[in-house]
Amino acid sequence: MAKVGDRVRFLNSVGGGIISKIINKELVTVTDEDGFDVPTLLRECVVIESAEEKLGVEQKKEEKSASLSGSVADMVEDDDYVPQETPEGEQLTLYLAFVPQNIKAISSTDFDLYLVNDSNYYLAYNIAEERGAAFYSRFAGFIQPNTKILLDELSRECLNDFEKLRVQFFALKQERSYMQKPVFDLSLKINPVKFYKLHSFKENDYFEELAMLVALIEKDLLPSKGLTNEELQNMLKQKEMVSPAKVSVKHKQPETIEVDLHIGQLLDNLSGLSNSDMLQYQLAKFEEIMNQNLKNKGQKIVFIHGKGNGVLRNEILKRLKQKYSSCEAHDASFLEYGYGATMVKIR
Numbered sequence: 001m002a003k004v005g006d007r008v009r010f011l012n013s014v015g016g017g018i019i020s021k022i023i024n025k026e027l028v029t030v031t032d033e034d035g036f037d038v039p040t041l042l043r044e045c046v047v048i049e050s051a052e053e054k055l056g057v058e059q060k061k062e063e064k065s066a067s068l069s070g071s072v073a074d075m076v077e078d079d080d081y082v083p084q085e086t087p088e089g090e091q092l093t094l095y096l097a098f099v100p101q102n103i104k105a106i107s108s109t110d111f112d113l114y115l116v117n118d119s120n121y122y123l124a125y126n127i128a129e130e131r132g133a134a135f136y137s138r139f140a141g142f143i144q145p146n147t148k149i150l151l152d153e154l155s156r157e158c159l160n161d162f163e164k165l166r167v168q169f170f171a172l173k174q175e176r177s178y179m180q181k182p183v184f185d186l187s188l189k190i191n192p193v194k195f196y197k198l199h200s201f202k203e204n205d206y207f208e209e210l211a212m213l214v215a216l217i218e219k220d221l222l223p224s225k226g227l228t229n230e231e232l233q234n235m236l237k238q239k240e241m242v243s244p245a246k247v248s249v250k251h252k253q254p255e256t257i258e259v260d261l262h263i264g265q266l267l268d269n270l271s272g273l274s275n276s277d278m279l280q281y282q283l284a285k286f287e288e289i290m291n292q293n294l295k296n297k298g299q300k301i302v303f304i305h306g307k308g309n310g311v312l313r314n315e316i317l318k319r320l321k322q323k324y325s326s327c328e329a330h331d332a333s334f335l336e337y338g339y340g341a342t343m344v345k346i347r
Helices: 051-068 072-077 156-162 192-196 227-242 274-292 311-323
Strands: 007-010 016-022 027-030 038-040 045-049 096-098 111-117 123-130 134-144 147-154 164-172 184-189 212-217 258-259 300-305 328-330 341-345
Touching: 007 274, 016 038, 111 134, 123 156, 147 156, 147 212, 147 227, 156 192, 156 258, 192 258, 192 300, 258 274, 274 300, 274 311
Parallel strands: 258 300
Antiparallel strands: 007 016, 007 045, 016 027, 027 038, 096 111, 096 212, 111 147, 123 134, 123 164, 164 184, 300 341, 328 341
């Protein structure tokens, strides 16, 4: 029986929220992300997180955060707290860290998301999802110097929300002089496919476990371009003032295309779909990608289908033989994709 506080998804329409009121045995009020109350039939709601589970996650987050570098909460409340500074810490280094809860089940495990501040500065931060032209703030606050904090526990289904992020932060020190740093405002893209690859998770200086570190800034440099924020802004202004020069085009080998055929990556709502329906949708996506690239000789495409019971893989191989017999196909790299991917090369 659903209860107040349960997070639900609507069965036959897009959306969901948290049950805020039980009206009667058949009707409840669901409060969505925008704060609107939606009267909904109970039979049209699917519970995806119970109130008890949510409370357990919050308690676990508090316990983990309190165990990091001596409780962050204690440092905030302690007026005598003095950050331990290092010479390297005068340059800003900030990471998002995704730590698998079960590295041996990388294709299905949940993740702990941390923010790591490897600098002598207090950092005010805001991490938001990009939703078209709008933004949705997921995490905001202060992080102490030379520490890490647990932001959230993420189910695999939530990882798509982190594909496009907007990250803003600025640095300061308390009751002491410091070199001023610019305010940073950057867009960040994280390919969800990386979460299925073991080699994305490496040994590091911040966790005993393997983790995927996504650099927001390293030693005062934006890692994507090797430029400081100020240098990047100056470069963009100069680029706008200079007309584009004519350049010769050099043909190079096209980059490998990765296509994740897991049904959860293709569809947001699976209600009402049979296994046969889902298989047909996956195969339709496979053929769509193949037909889009048939003229691109030499193009390599990795179809990530998972190990499962092998039905999708066998159907892909069957269609390759029947419809695309000129193409080369074999298992993709085990180190990168495990047992669950097929490499196709267009001939």
